[in-house]
Amino acid sequence: MHNAKCTCWNCPAIDLAGKVDFRACGQSGKQFDKTLDSTQETHIMAECKRRPELGLYDPMAITFQECPQWQETPYGYILKDMRVMILGIDGYLGWTLALWLGSLGCKVSGVDNYNRRNWVKERGAHTIVPISRMNQRLRAAKEILDIDIDFRQIDIYTQRERLKEFIDEVKPESIIHYAENPSPAFSMIDVEHAIEVQKNNVLGTLALLFTIRDTVPESALLKLGTMGEYGTPLTGRPLFEGIFPAEAILQWGGREWSLGGELTPRDPVSFYHVSKVQDTFNVYEACKYWWLRSFDIMQGVIFGVHTDQVAADPRLRTRLDIDEWFGTIINRFVAQAVIGIPLTLYGLGKQIRGFIALRDAMECMTRLICAPPEPGQYAVVNQISGIHSARQLAYTVAKIGREYFNLPVQIQRVENPRVEADEHPFEALYEKLPKRYGFKPKVTIDEEITRMFELFLTPEVKKRIEERKQVIMPKTWWSGVKKEVERLELLDLKGEIEEDERLRMFKVHR
């Protein structure tokens, strides 16, 4: 188990209040007059909120493996009945994770303000996989999976006091922060939308950090970032996992320095991405000032529809958007293939990104929940399971659509409404989740795409795609121009699919 040797120092059930000098790094640190001798016990003693009978004890003395409160699961040791609060629980990821964690025995609570439903509705789009209202979802979770979810309708920015009261009541041991607008294109529509995204994301997160400080400072915060924060640097340097390793050296003027521990450069590519970068700095600072513990999860582009829990009943399905604002690329390609409109590549279609399937993202989150950071630790992981170009993905969808579903799939290039490099070097590192937290991807792209075709071809979903096909083609230009993108060319798939096969043979999985 990857977290067997973690100790109470990592555990959110620890009570350090008043027992640690929280300004340790020499900053007005309390001076100890004591000299060292061999009989002296370690100074730092803690109490356990779950096991008060232990009294004061050395927090390094008990490992997760040894503690009866931590129980073995396929994803690592996890706290028995761990209290996990999901912010943005009504969303694509939030709902899926709620059911996933509930099935593992966690006590799940969550908040949502239904912004996602409202934003999608405002754009004239809808989720192509129909989802129930929250009260029906909660009833279905209980009825089908025997999961109780404690839900409150709260806006984490404007209703800070209500959120604080809820957190104080639940005392979550892990807080998953999905309550952000995830759309680059939405943030680029106009000034009102840019402000809406930045207000919701940046100020919501900032308010949350203060609330955690004041209520549950030992709780681990898992905040969803994005690989897009890094941009695609044309130097071709690797996209490290948020922080430079100590072996990264800066040479200048005949001298050299280790960059170890410094945040790596960010190069956001929309006002949404800027909001995520600002979040990164706010979370980083909060960890430093208040000893909060956080994982900043730089997630790649997500795709897919399946976990065992959401597939258990139509009322448990998670949403799936395909519109230009909220639809991610693979989900959109499959929807286009199903209703017979060409898959659209923006520009050359040679943009390269990291990707991860919905189910695998849920496993990664669980593994990280199982291994809370240490006090004050701001940790970053790149949460992807493979790297692909847009063109390569279009070929894969086209190939599966043609061969297995007998669909006449075409691919076309359109003008790129975004400001981004169509062609660029890309080397993302994603070693921590596999090496440190034991994650191995379980879902192949082909497998998930096939599953999506099967679901999208059901009459109800196909009809819902048809009903909103006008919101797929991009109209939001980063430049502010108001016009539809022009179709540039239909690609000849013969030979290209063979080339794709060849590329896939050599695809590098780190």
Next chain:
Amino acid sequence: MSDCECLRFTDKNFNQEVLQSDLPVFVDFWGSWCPPCKTVEPIMDELAKHFDGKVKVGKLNVDQNPATRSLFNISGAPTFILFKDGQALERIVGARSKKQLVLFIEKTLESQQPE
């Protein structure tokens, strides 16, 4: 996580393991809130192997062991101190690469050699 190959020093064992050691001892004073310290973690393990039998290599968490932190006036992390015969020979503050730390240890020890 405490899955390191280098030694773990505490207020309790510092006297015995470091100050009374027959071998020179290289100590990383670190904190869990300190990103540079976390990036040096794997390097400390490599140094432990590199100097096996010649220099003891270990870490001390400054928050869990405030007496030692105070005794050696640690006011920034990571602070690296090379000890020999109970004395702090030299210290540096801030992240370093493995090459830089190896050089620091070797040069400091060399400068202690008799002419």
